[in-house]
Amino acid sequence: MKNIRLILLLVTVPTLLPAQNLQQKIFNFWEHVLNDSLANDTVWAETSAGMEEYMLLFPDSKKEDELLLDLAEIYGRLNRPVKQWNSLLKLLLLHGNSAHAPLARSLLDSINNYNTSKVLDIRHVAALNQALEKPPETDYRHAFINYLNLLVNLDIPSVNRLAVNECRLYLRLFIDDSEDTALILFWKGLFEERSGQTNRAKLSFKLLQKLFPEADVVANSYYQMALLSRDDPATARNYLVELINQFPEHPLSARAQYLFAEIYYNNGALDEALNNFRLILDAFPNSPLCPEALIKISAIYEEKENYEKARHALKQAMLYNVSDKTLKKILKQRIALEKSKSGDPETLVETRLEYVSRFYNDPEAPGQLLAAARESLENLGDREKALQLLKRLIDNYPAGKEARQAMEMEKKINNGQ
Numbered sequence: 001m002k003n004i005r006l007i008l009l010l011v012t013v014p015t016l017l018p019a020q021n022l023q024q025k026i027f028n029f030w031e032h033v034l035n036d037s038l039a040n041d042t043v044w045a046e047t048s049a050g051m052e053e054y055m056l057l058f059p060d061s062k063k064e065d066e067l068l069l070d071l072a073e074i075y076g077r078l079n080r081p082v083k084q085w086n087s088l089l090k091l092l093l094l095h096g097n098s099a100h101a102p103l104a105r106s107l108l109d110s111i112n113n114y115n116t117s118k119v120l121d122i123r124h125v126a127a128l129n130q131a132l133e134k135p136p137e138t139d140y141r142h143a144f145i146n147y148l149n150l151l152v153n154l155d156i157p158s159v160n161r162l163a164v165n166e167c168r169l170y171l172r173l174f175i176d177d178s179e180d181t182a183l184i185l186f187w188k189g190l191f192e193e194r195s196g197q198t199n200r201a202k203l204s205f206k207l208l209q210k211l212f213p214e215a216d217v218v219a220n221s222y223y224q225m226a227l228l229s230r231d232d233p234a235t236a237r238n239y240l241v242e243l244i245n246q247f248p249e250h251p252l253s254a255r256a257q258y259l260f261a262e263i264y265y266n267n268g269a270l271d272e273a274l275n276n277f278r279l280i281l282d283a284f285p286n287s288p289l290c291p292e293a294l295i296k297i298s299a300i301y302e303e304k305e306n307y308e309k310a311r312h313a314l315k316q317a318m319l320y321n322v323s324d325k326t327l328k329k330i331l332k333q334r335i336a337l338e339k340s341k342s343g344d345p346e347t348l349v350e351t352r353l354e355y356v357s358r359f360y361n362d363p364e365a366p367g368q369l370l371a372a373a374r375e376s377l378e379n380l381g382d383r384e385k386a387l388q389l390l391k392r393l394i395d396n397y398p399a400g401k402e403a404r405q406a407m408e409m410e411k412k413i414n415n416g417q
Contacts, residue, residue, distance in 0.1 A: 023058050027067070030054060034070055041078060048074045048083075059173050065095035069104060076107075082158045085111050089128075090166070093147040096136020105132065124154050144170050145180065152187055160195040164188060182208060182215035189224065198228055219247040223256055233263045254284035258293060265296060274300050291317040291326055295333060302337060310337055311347075324359070331355045335368075345379035353389075366402035369393045373406065377413065387413060 033047050051071050054061070061067065068091040075084035088108040092101055112125065131150050137143035148170065151163045167188035175181060189204030205221040212218065222243035229236040240256045247253060261276030273296070280293040298313035314334045318327070331351060338348035352372040356365045370393055377386035390406040390413075397403050 023061065026054055026057075027061070027063050030067075031070070034074065044074050044077050048078065056169070059169055065091050065098040065100050068095075069100045072104070072107060081111055083162065086159055086162050089150075090147055092132060093137070093150065094140065094143045096143070097138070101136075121156075124156060127154060141174055141180075144173075145183075148184065148187055152190060155194065157194065160191045161197075163191040164195065164197070164200075167191060179215070182212035182217055185211075186217040186221055189221065193224060193228060202228060219243055219250040219252050222246075223252050223259070226256070226259060230263065233267055236263055254280060254287035254289050257283065258289045261293070261296070265300070270300050270303060291320045291322045291330070295330060298333060298337070302340070307337065307340070327358065328355075328362075331358070345375055349375050349380065349385075360396075366393060366397040366400045369397070370402045370406055370409075373409065383413060 030047060030051050033043065033050075036043070048071060051067060051074070055064070055067065068087045072084045072087040072091070075081070075087060085108065088104045088111070091098065091104045092108065095101065098104075112128075128150070131146070137146055148163065148166060151159060151166070167184050170184050171181065171188075185204055185208040189201045189208065192198075192201035192204060202225060205225050208215070208221050209218055222239045226236040226239040226243070229239060237260060240260045243250070243256045244253050244260075257276065257280050261273050261280065264270075264276060265273035277293040277297050277300070280287060281290055284290070294313045294317035298310040298317070301307070301310035301313060311334070314330055314337070317330050322330070331354060334351045335348065335355070338344055338351060349372045352368040352375075355362075355368045356372075359365055369389060373386045373389035373393065376382045376389060387410060390410045393406045394403050394410070
């Protein structure tokens with residue numbers, strides 16, 4: 001069984017086999033190798049490589065479902081769970097009505113649940129199951145797009161490099177459909193970017209921009225190019241300007257403007273950063289990035305020691321309908337600002353209490369309440385308020401270490417210490 005791939009090359013010579021039987025005879029050859037009881041790991045490795053070549057030679061093979069199941073078996077024997085997982089997923093999404101689909105689903109679930117080298121994180125499982133519960137797509141091209149789209153959304157680091165080759169295979173099959181070609185070129189660049197193939201990703205995005213300048217995904221390709229060029233701020237800014245100028249109404253334009261400002265900020269150009277973060281508020285007033293821009297504006301003003309404007313920016317940020325995560329970020333930044341050398345002790349206490357009121361069950365709430373009690377006593381000289389806050393802490397969070405500290409502090413206050 002040595003030099004199996006060399007045998008394949010000999011088999012593919014037209015003079016040796018009738019052209020009309022070529023595909024079937026090559027398939028039969030690999031099936032024979034697969035079922036050879038004397039085969040070892042070296043043979044399995046060569047067999048998998050040969051089958052992969054077969055799929056490239058005959059991308060529209062009627063035997064693809066059977067071949068994918070065979071490959072999954074070989075990858076299992078070679079302990080390559082990522083390739084095994086991908087073969088099974090591809091079989092299920094491209095050939096959902098195949099007689100091999102039930103076995104493929106069972107094997108895929110086994111890999112997801114029991115393999116020691118798990119392919120999926122817990123966050124992937126729900127999305128994968130949702131995709132697999134849909135009725136099988138009967139149109140092969142649409143099924144292939146759904147398969148690639150799922151890989152994009154799952155964003156599994158170990159699968160992204162394999163996904164590049166799947167994009168190439170799709171382009172080989174359906175290059176004439178310009179709308180889909182633009183999308184697949186973008187996905188190919190995205191998979192290359194995610195798998196660390198930076199230069200290849202840039203070339204894929206540039207090819208997309210050259211061939212399909214009007215496609216919807218071109219705007220996103222400019223954004224990705226800017227991300228890939230962050231170490232070269234001038235180049236990154238050029239791509240962002242291109243995006244904003246060509247696609248001013250695109251949803252990514254606000255994000256591009258934010259990244260544009262962030263590049264200035266990270267390079268210490270505070271005035272340019274400030275102007276560009278402000279531009280987000282003016283040009284994209286309804287963007288969900290406005291609160292984040294105000295957080296950055298506050299940080300810049302704090303660096304410039306303009307504390308009043310820093311406070312005002314954070315108060316503005318709180319007027320937006322923000323997520324709990326962003327609200328915590330704003331409140332913590334307000335607390336840090338008031339703790340600085342320019343801080344206002346009374347505002348600091350009130351901000352801590354606002355944090356506790358909004359996030360009553362947060363692990364940090366007892367600590368914020370204890371700190372507010374101490375600051376009321378030490379910085380404001382308000383003994384009654386300090387005792388009131390300590391009692392609130394003891395009553396509401398009796399099991400925590402902060403409650404024990406509060407009881408000790410309460411005792412000292414009552415003893416006049």
